[in-house]
């Protein structure tokens with residue numbers, strides 16, 4: 001079984017890779033200066049000579065690109081290729097309302113397909129597999145991203161899309177006679193739950209692997225996905241501003257995501273100062289796209305919090321890994337001055353996965369002038385409480401675990417199975433009513 005799709009690219013010696021990155025950067029910066037007025041203005045303001053890149057570490061002198069730049073450029077002002085060469089548009093629907101558009105040339109679509117193909121193969125995908133794609137199709141990049149990647153490697157993609165959970169169950173049972181699936185991790189759990197309600201046992205399906213992304217998920221959710229579906233679960237990372245899924249992926253080691261460094265230069269920078277942090281320290285992920293054509297970006301701050309895993313990976317790939325993303329700085333909740341990510345709460349709750357189901361919601365309100373955080377989590381329907389301890393003792397213990405780990409007091413309520421509303425795309429984990 002071939003586990004590396006493009007060995008020449010994915011296992012390229014570091015020196016060769018970095019020389020290639022430098023050459024690409026030397027071409028990209030003057031090109032952006034000449035084609036994108038926003039970049040000309042940014043580089044001029046920073047007094048950067050676009051032809052002055054000498055070494056790869058000069059990257060750190062270049063100006064950042066932030067989400068607002070893309071909104072300001074709406075719709076096409078940051079395109080660096082003529083519209084005649086753009087063959088696809090995607091957009092990200094910011095939770096705040098405004099949208100930003102990304103344009104792809106033929107080369108960009110091919111690069112994206114190749115990147116996703118590598119991710120599928122790393123998860124154990126093979127040419128004769130059938131891949132059930134339950135990510136949303138359309139303007140969101142998940143569905144078409146995985147679809148093109150599956151086709152690129154010669155597998156058969158089923159464009160199921162999100163929704164109609166009964167049909168998902170039927171297709172996974174009857175059509176995926178050999179292969180895998182892709183969707184958000186919360187939707188995969190919903191499908192598993194629905195299957196059980198229909199009297200199915202998903203672990204009996206031939207499904208081998210799942211490629212889950214578009215929302216942060218924890219190691220404990222991996223355990224749940226693997227247990228409930230009888231598969232290997234892999235994380236895939238991406239964002240529409242950069243490309244879509246496939247910017248990074250997990251290999252069989254399941255410890256961090258390889259960023260595809262032959263197409264994406266990345267840095268981890270300090271949230272406050274914007275300075276690169278030493279390897280291994282946490283910060284925000286910043287990505288430059290040296291060979292993108294439609295809408296290349298210089299130092300795009302993803303706001304995703306992670307760190308580099310400095311050790312080389314035993315799988316043989318030379319592209320560096322990042323730790324799975326804990327959360328986006330934008331998703332961070334500040335409770336009485338303490339920074340909390342919903343995914344941290346999830347991690348604690350899921351250490352009680354025997355008793356608690358992987359369905360939870362964090363509700364933040366104001367009690368007078370004080371922030372109040374309520375965490376609702378569902379009881380695991382298969383758990384028999386008389387066996388071990390009372391519900392109240394469990395509630396107190398989990399609440400204490402959150403308090404000691406995150407330094408916040410929460411109101412924790414264990415609710416009936418299936419009482420938290422399910423979504424067919426990204427899970428709604430946080431309701432901030434302040």
Ligand SMILES: [Zn+2]
Nearest residue numbers: 251253313315
């Ligand atoms: Zn690896």
